Structure formats: C-alpha cells, structure tokens
Amino acid sequence: MVVLGMILVVAALALLAIPMARVPGEARAAKEDLTEAKDALADGHLSRARELVASARDHVDTAQGRVNGFGSDAWDVVPMAGTAVEDARHLVDALDEATSVAEIGVDLYPVTAGPHATLFRHKQIDEATLQQVIEGGLRAAGHLAAAETALQEVQGTTPLVGTMLAARRDEAAAKVDPLAETVDDLAPMLERLPDAFGFDGERNYLIALLNPAELRYSGGATLKFAPLSFDQGKVDLGKSLQPTGDPTMVTPVSWRPVPFNRFHHPGRNLLTSATFAPSWSVSGEELLRAWGKVRHQREDGVIAVDVVALAQLLDVTGPIEVAGYGELTSANLVHTLIGNYDQYYPDPTVQDALSDELIPAFESKFFGGGDFVAKAESLASAADSRHFALYFRDRTVQEGFAALGLDGDLTEPQGDYIGAFTQNTNGSKVDYYQRRSIALHVELQTDGSARDAVEVVVDNDTPPYAVPEPDPQSWYFTRWAGLAMGVFVPRTAQLEHSSVLGEPADLHLRKFYDQAFVAPKMLLPPSSKGRFDMRYRVADAATIDDDGELTYRLAYDPQGTVRPQSVTVELQLPEGYTAKSLPSGWSADGRMVTFPIQELSTSQEWEIVGEPSD
Numbered sequence: 001m002v003v004l005g006m007i008l009v010v011a012a013l014a015l016l017a018i019p020m021a022r023v024p025g026e027a028r029a030a031k032e033d034l035t036e037a038k039d040a041l042a043d044g045h046l047s048r049a050r051e052l053v054a055s056a057r058d059h060v061d062t063a064q065g066r067v068n069g070f071g072s073d074a075w076d077v078v079p080m081a082g083t084a085v086e087d088a089r090h091l092v093d094a095l096d097e098a099t100s101v102a103e104i105g106v107d108l109y110p111v112t113a114g115p116h117a118t119l120f121r122h123k124q125i126d127e128a129t130l131q132q133v134i135e136g137g138l139r140a141a142g143h144l145a146a147a148e149t150a151l152q153e154v155q156g157t158t159p160l161v162g163t164m165l166a167a168r169r170d171e172a173a174a175k176v177d178p179l180a181e182t183v184d185d186l187a188p189m190l191e192r193l194p195d196a197f198g199f200d201g202e203r204n205y206l207i208a209l210l211n212p213a214e215l216r217y218s219g220g221a222t223l224k225f226a227p228l229s230f231d232q233g234k235v236d237l238g239k240s241l242q243p244t245g246d247p248t249m250v251t252p253v254s255w256r257p258v259p260f261n262r263f264h265h266p267g268r269n270l271l272t273s274a275t276f277a278p279s280w281s282v283s284g285e286e287l288l289r290a291w292g293k294v295r296h297q298r299e300d301g302v303i304a305v306d307v308v309a310l311a312q313l314l315d316v317t318g319p320i321e322v323a324g325y326g327e328l329t330s331a332n333l334v335h336t337l338i339g340n341y342d343q344y345y346p347d348p349t350v351q352d353a354l355s356d357e358l359i360p361a362f363e364s365k366f367f368g369g370g371d372f373v374a375k376a377e378s379l380a381s382a383a384d385s386r387h388f389a390l391y392f393r394d395r396t397v398q399e400g401f402a403a404l405g406l407d408g409d410l411t412e413p414q415g416d417y418i419g420a421f422t423q424n425t426n427g428s429k430v431d432y433y434q435r436r437s438i439a440l441h442v443e444l445q446t447d448g449s450a451r452d453a454v455e456v457v458v459d460n461d462t463p464p465y466a467v468p469e470p471d472p473q474s475w476y477f478t479r480w481a482g483l484a485m486g487v488f489v490p491r492t493a494q495l496e497h498s499s500v501l502g503e504p505a506d507l508h509l510r511k512f513y514d515q516a517f518v519a520p521k522m523l524l525p526p527s528s529k530g531r532f533d534m535r536y537r538v539a540d541a542a543t544i545d546d547d548g549e550l551t552y553r554l555a556y557d558p559q560g561t562v563r564p565q566s567v568t569v570e571l572q573l574p575e576g577y578t579a580k581s582l583p584s585g586w587s588a589d590g591r592m593v594t595f596p597i598q599e600l601s602t603s604q605e606w607e608i609v610g611e612p613s614d
Helices: 002-021 023-042 046-067 070-076 081-112 127-152 162-196 280-295 307-317 333-338 350-367 372-384 395-403
Strands: 203-216 219-231 234-237 301-306 320-322 326-328 388-392 416-424 435-444 450-460 481-490 494-500 510-512 515-518 521-524 528-538 542-544 550-557 565-572 577-581 587-589 592-600 604-612
Touching (some): 023 046, 046 081, 081 127, 081 162, 162 395, 203 280, 203 307, 203 333, 203 350, 219 301, 219 350, 234 350, 280 301, 280 388, 307 333, 307 372, 320 350, 333 350, 388 395, 416 450, 435 550, 450 481, 450 521, 521 528, 550 565, 592 604
Parallel strands (some): 203 301, 416 550, 435 565
Antiparallel strands (some): 203 219, 203 416, 320 326, 435 450, 450 528, 481 515, 510 515, 550 604, 565 592, 577 604
C-alpha cells in the first residue's frame, strides 16, 4: 500500500507538471514574437509589429496562467522544486513587463515616427503628442524597473534545472539592466522636455558647424554658427554666421572659464578657441560663455555637428542643392566643403560666402520629408563617433541626453583608459588628410595594477603643395601639420617615460576630470610621420575577486576625424593566468590577449577576465 501510495503521488505530480513543462515554450514563443516585432517596427511595418506584440501578449498570459495555476502551486510545496517554480514565475513576470514596454512602443510609433506622425509637423512640436510620449516613456521606465526586480529574484539554485534558469536570468538581465538604467536616467529629462522645447518660455540654442580639417580635441574647429529657437514648440532657425564675415567674431575677448578646465587659456581669446576641451559639457559651456561676450546673447545650449555627420544625414534625406556647390551628396559633401581649399586660391574665405546657404538647405531637408526616426538614428550614430554632440545648460536635460550617449563627453573609465587626440596649432587644414594609429601594450600584475606602454603615430598624409608660392607652414594652403597631441590615460596613472619624435621628452601628466593627459607639440612636414611614446603605471587597472580572478577593463574614445584612427591592444596576463572570457574581436594565445589592429570610429569599453591556470 505504501508503494502504491507513492506511485499515485508521483503520477499526480507528473500530471500537474504538464502545465509547467509548457511554460518554456510559451516564453520562447513570446520572446521570438517580440524580436520580430522590433525588426518589423524598424522596417516601418506597424500592423505586423502590432500583430506580433499581441501574439507575444497571448503567449505571456498563457505562461502566467501556467506558472500561477493549481499545478504549479502543488509543485511549489515540494522541497527543492518550489524554488524552481518561483524562479519560473519571476522569469515570466520579467517577460510580462517587457511585453508591456513593447505594447507602449507600438502605441507610440504612429504618433512619433509613422507617415502620419503628429509629434512634429511643419516645424511645430505638438504639445499633446509630446505629453503622450512623455507619459509613455515614464510608464515604460516603470515596467523596465519591475522587470529588473523580477530578474533579481531568480535564484537559479535548484538541482538539475537551476543552471538553466540562471542562464535565462543572466541572458535577460544583459538586455534589461542597461535599458532600465538608461530609461531610469531619462525619466527626469522627459519631464523637462516641454521646457526645453519652449512650452514654458522661449528657449534658444546655438548650432555650431564643425570643420574636422582643422581639429580641436573636441572635434572640428567651429566653422559656422546658426541660432535655433523653440517658442511654444515652434522651431525657428536664424541666419547662419561665420567668423570670417563678422569682425566682432574675430575680436579677442575674455570670459569666465569653466571650473577645472585645463584647456581654457587665460586672458583674451578668439571665439574659435573656446572648444579646446575634449568633452562637450566643458567645451559647450566655454563656447556659450564666449558667445555671450561676443554677441551679447544668452543661449540655453549647443548643438555641435560636423560635416561628416551632415554627410551621413544625406544618406537618409537624399542630396541637397547649394548655390556655388551644386549637388551635395553623402559621397562628395566632406571633400567639397573641407578637402579642396586649393581651388579657392588665393582667397579661401570665398568659400565661406558660398556656404551661407548650407545650413538653410539642411534645415529644409531635416525638418521636412518625415523619416524623423531615421534622421535621429543617423545623428545618434554620428554621436557614437564624436561627430555630433548636445550640450544643455539645464542639468536635468543634459543628464538625460548623456544617458543616450549624445553628450560628447569622454568615457568615465572603470579601470584602464586610452584616447589620443590632436589639436591644430598652425591654422592649417591638413587634418583632413591625417591618419593616426594607437598601439597599447599592457602588462597586468597580480595586484590589479598594470604597466602600460602606448605608441601614437600621426601620418601627415598630404598631397603635394599646390599653390605657386613658398609653403608658409601655416594657414589654409600649407601642407605642414602643426599639432598638440593629447594622449589621455586614467587619472591615477603615473608617468615613467615619454619620447617625442624618437627623443626623450620631459613631460608631466596633468589632470582633466576623470583622465590625465600629456600634450606634446609637433610640426610635421608634408608626407611625414610623427611618433609619440609613453610608459606609465595604472594602479587600479583590474579588480580581483575572492577566487583570484582578475577583471581588466579598458575604455577607448576616438576623435571626430575624417578618417577613423587605427587601434591595436596587447594585454599580457600575469604569470600563472589564462583568459577565461574575452570580448568579441579579441583572441588569446597563452597569457597574451590581443585586439588586432582595426579602424575604430566609436567609443569602446572592453572587459577581459583572467583566471589562475593552476
């Protein structure tokens, strides 16, 4: 009778387990639907996206019924099995919340990005639609936070199935956690958007068009300016201005520096000298302070965009016609505007007058024709490669756009860091031709410190000098490259040795917020290369856990150059260590971990884990 009783109990539990066994299939189907819905929405197929999200909701509701039904309740009281049931419930809860976010997305798509979108039409932001978007974003933030909490409740400790449940948790968390963090950072900014768009009073911004043929650490030199205002959501783009056409803009003035900005030169400076700092939260504020002194106007923010970003935007909008230039396309715009000064000899400023119609032409293309999601994605891609940046004096708004990676600031490193930039010192335009490479060698120590060696090579890869007079080694037509090479490393780095052009140099690391830097100067003849080498120590390049595992983190930032710079990294793990996990693109050979030379135009953050090999 005892044996019969046990058989009946096992049989009953097996029958009750049938609903639980179907849960993974429902969850998998919901996940596949959501992935397809995302792709459909990206392709503009709203009706298909709606169908897929609705299907995902059906699968999730079915899964919820099964993990919370009578069968699962029975398993809940069985030792060990109960933990697995609770884990399954938390996973389904997280999927439920993610589906709610997708539902909000397909509801908002028609008013923000569809062919009949009401958010922005005829240079006017619709306040009611904006409020709908804000409320939807805040609801999405709540659902993502709930999904994050549900995933944190998954223990993944049950024998046999615990490993699988933990893997599902970690897979979901890898997608949910950064998204939840970003949206959480965005929430305060969403509430400030009506004010930023002038619904609480007119807001004025300064568009700065940048020329990467003459570099600053922040990107290109300021080529042209245009005022942009929002008044009750109505957009008004003013007449473009350029320093060469206005004597007040080439008169040196003094302005109050941004605190701790090592790149603010004391005394009176030109407006075009305001953007020397590599982070736009600093250069943007410096530019606005200088602008206020020159133009006696107070602006609320800066929109910095260079000609490379404009060329990418033409891939979305199509070509534009500009008087004096003809048809400008994504293929010829950069060369036409900043790569062909010789044709304007002897007066290259003639081109400045020709470009007066450039910003109005882009205004017509950008604010007309729809496709605002594609245009925003193009600018976001440009921001990733530091060709586009936004700075707002409203700190809440600024923090929100920073969460989206649109602030143009250097990465805040959590370990090691490298960034190489150049700043033009002779008013030349040869940075258009510049090629640059960075080679970083890291010897990691068992205490988490590192001995780093970096080599930066600048190739002044110019064509022959083309005008009929001696090369003056400066100004528009020269082929000589005058530059200050800024090499940025972790703030805690300790310099051991440096050399410039093969000769030892007595340099010192100076602080810039989260980084330290050196800025050796060079004057490179045409078709020559300049090399800078530096050895230094980083005390906290890696962290160590209780099992002796080392986690090395390296962040890299590019400069907004015409040609992306090349990067290669060699990491030598300590004696007795091997690589446990590597980022995509990295390889290991014994203790040596390598990132092969590649052109990198976007910021990167890598994490390499080494474990004792004994």
